[in-house]
Amino acid sequence: MFLTTKRIIKAGFINFWRNSFVSLASILVMTITLFVIGSLIFANAMMMATLEQIRDRVDINVYFITTAAEVDILEFGDELEGLEEVEKVEFVSREQALEEFRARRAGDAIEMQALDELDDNPLQSRLRVKATDPTHYEFIAGYIDGQVNEVTTDGVPIIAKINFQENRAMIDSLTSIIASVETFGFFLTLALIAASILITFNTVRLAIYTARDEISVMRLVGASYSYIRGPFVFEGIMYGAIAGIITLVLFYPLTLWMGVPSEQFFGGGINVFTYYVENFASIFLTIMGSGIALGVVSSFLAVKKYLRM
Amino acid sequence: MIYFDQVSKIYIDSSIALENITLSVTPGEFVSVVGHSGAGKTTLLKLILVEDKPSSGAIYFHSTDIHDLRRDELTLYRQRVGTIFQDFRLLPNKTAYENIAFAMEAAGRTDEEIEADVPHVLSLVDLEHKMWNFPHELSGGEKQRVAIARAIVNQPDVLIADEPTGNLDPLSTYEVVQILKKINDLGTTVLLTTHNKGVIDNLGRRVITMDKGRVVRDDSTGRYIL
Known part of the structure; x- marks a missing residue:
């Protein structure tokens, strides 16, 4: 051999x-x-x-009314994160949203001036939801839609807007x-x-x-x-x-x-x-x-x- | 030793290469097979070498039907049958030494045996000085002598020679025939096909004459008659 x-x-x-x-x-x-x-x-x-x-750039944002309690938003965020279609949920507070906005528009003096003249932060806190797969966004948006009256602070529904429909064409494409x-x-x-x-x-x-x-x-x-x-x-x-x-x-x-x-x-x-x-x-x-x-x-x-x- | 039992070979196009051949070759014989082109000589040898199968009948080698052999048995059978051809069929990328050594390696011989036997067998065909030449560096006669050395190095029971002098000049033909006679004298059975009348007449051994796939003459001390 x-x-x-x-x-x-x-x-x-x-x-x-x-x-x-x-x-x-x-x-x-x-x-x-x-x-x-x-x-x-x-x-x-x-x-x-x-x-x-x-894929990373695709997400949906759930906006909350300015009087929504952070704890209720976070609780809803945890609920969403529990869905198997959801990869991660990121909470963006009103303050963070304002900081991001200022950073983004730093060169726009008029907008900055207008923002300074306001007494209160006009921006809403939001949850940025990322799906495990882009095809799951429709399901997630439907789920959130179904919870609009369930997510409340002191009995008042706090979900103001879901941007899925606005982004739908882009997400589908x-x-x-x-x-x-x-x-x-x-x-x-x-x-x-x-x-x-x-x-x-x-x-x-x-x-x-x-x-x-x-x-x-x-x-x-x-x-x-x-x-x-x-x-x-x-x-x-x-x-x-x-x-x-x-x-x-x-x-x-x-x-x-x-x-x-x-x-x-x-x-x-x-x-x-x-x-x-x-x-x-x-x-x-x-x-x-x-x-x-x-x-x-x-x-x-x-x-x-x-x-x- | 070799026995053809009512062997026929018919090709797909219905042409008959061999028709009901029955013949035997005994150990130590020198048998020449002659006939015109298409007489069936080469088919006869192909069947002995198991390069082709008979359409009917059987061919026995020492009482064993060679077309029933398993692959490993066929390999061993071929080591017992030496072959030489008109076109020499040396391995072109191997030297004379390596061509002969290959046959020994295939038979599982050791390196020591190869180193001892190859120069010896080359000296028998008077080519020890061309040991390291490649086939393209040898003349036709020298190539055929290397092919003979390769065919006999494993001391086969039978040597099959298919038109071995077909491409040679008269002097080389004479040398090759003398070597074949010497091999036969040493006890190896030789089965030769040829067109060369001079070779047959010089040998004075058994001659089988074939025509259109049939054996038409079988003379023990025959001459070339067609």
């Missing part, structure tokens, strides 16, 4: 070296495939970060964009991976096609199927491993170069270089694993065809 494995590995190395042109072509094609797979990992991460940002982008991204990824795998498979098959006569001779001299197949599969492993290393090395300067622009382009999304460095272990395993698996499966199937002849 050890002797056979040693001979298979040695023969794989020798074939790889002596068929250097075929090896080089196979590695090149496999590098392109792995590069596509790696790029899809980064594209997917950037897409997810962007979608997360969009964003929900639909997110779903479309995810679906499109999924199928695009699938199509690109399938195309890359097919191209790689055909290249390896072509490389082994040139050795079909050798395979028939090997059979005739009494070599077992596993002994014939072994060196080709080992060559496939080498194609995958070398292509994987080349791809990983190429990604380093590329992501370094694209890091800052990608961060700016996606408005504070992700820096691809940071993502590459932080997730190197999983990217390494994915790229090397895909390369080696592609090499093994392609060569195994290609040799199998000629062993049957």
Whole structure:
């Protein structure tokens, strides 16, 4: 067993070296495939970060009358947070709302002057509700609507307004964009991976096609199927491993170069270089694993065809 | 040793390659099979090498139906049958030494045995000085001698030679025939197909003549008659 494995590995190395042109072509094609797979990992991460940002911007606000007691608002907030459709509820007091407003409109002297002339803070406290999924906002808004007369301070209903209907068009549109982008991204990824795998498979098959006569001779001299197949599969492993290393090395300067622009382009999304460095272990395993698996499966199937002849 | 029992081979397009062949080859014999192109000689050898299956009948090797062998048994069977071809069929990316060593490796021989036997068998075909040459660096006759060395290195029971002199010049043909005779004299059964009348007449051994898939003559000390 050890002797056979040693001979298979040695023969794989020798074939790889002596068929250097075929090896080089196979590695090149496999590098392109792995590069596509790696790029899809980064594209997917950037897409997810962007979608997360969009999701983060979508929420509904429940405004309360100025005389509402904070304790009643917070109690209602806790009730909402208990719903499984709700991810989090954030309370914004009247004072906080005023501070935010002042910060936002600091450059508008007229508005600031008008605000100063008022005796009382005109802004309402509110609950900012974030759903676990944008499709849940309709349910949450309906639930709050149903509670309008139940949430009271001293028997007076305190919910003044829910901004869902005003934001509905935007929420629906964003929900639909997110779903479309995810679906499109999924199928695009699938199509690109399938195309890359097919191209790689055909290249390896072509490389082994040139050795079909050798395979028939090997059979005739009494070599077992596993002994014939072994060196080709080992060559496939080498194609995958070398292509994987080349791809990983190429990604380093590329992501370094694209890091800052990608961060700016996606408005504070992700820096691809940071993502590459932080997730190197999983990217390494994915790229090397895909390369080696592609090499093994392609060569195994290609040799199998000629062993049957 | 080899027994064809009413073997026929009919291809999908209904062409008959072999028709009801019954013949036997005993151990130590040197049998030549002659016939025009399409007579069925190559099909006969393909069936012995289990590269193709008969449409009917059975082929026995030491009383075992070779077309009933499991894959692992087939591998062992092929190690007992040496083969040489008109087009040499050497592994192009391996040197003469490696081509012969491959057959030994396939048979599970140790590195020490390989290191001892390969130079020896190459010296038998007078090619020890070309041990590290690749096939494209050898002449036709030299390639065929390497192929013979590879075929005999595992000491097979039978050597199948399919038109081994077809691509060779007269001198190389003579050398190859002499080697085949020497191998046979040492006890290995040889089954040869050829078109070369000179080879057959020089051998003076058993000749089976085929025509249109049938055996039409079987002479123990035959000559090439077509």
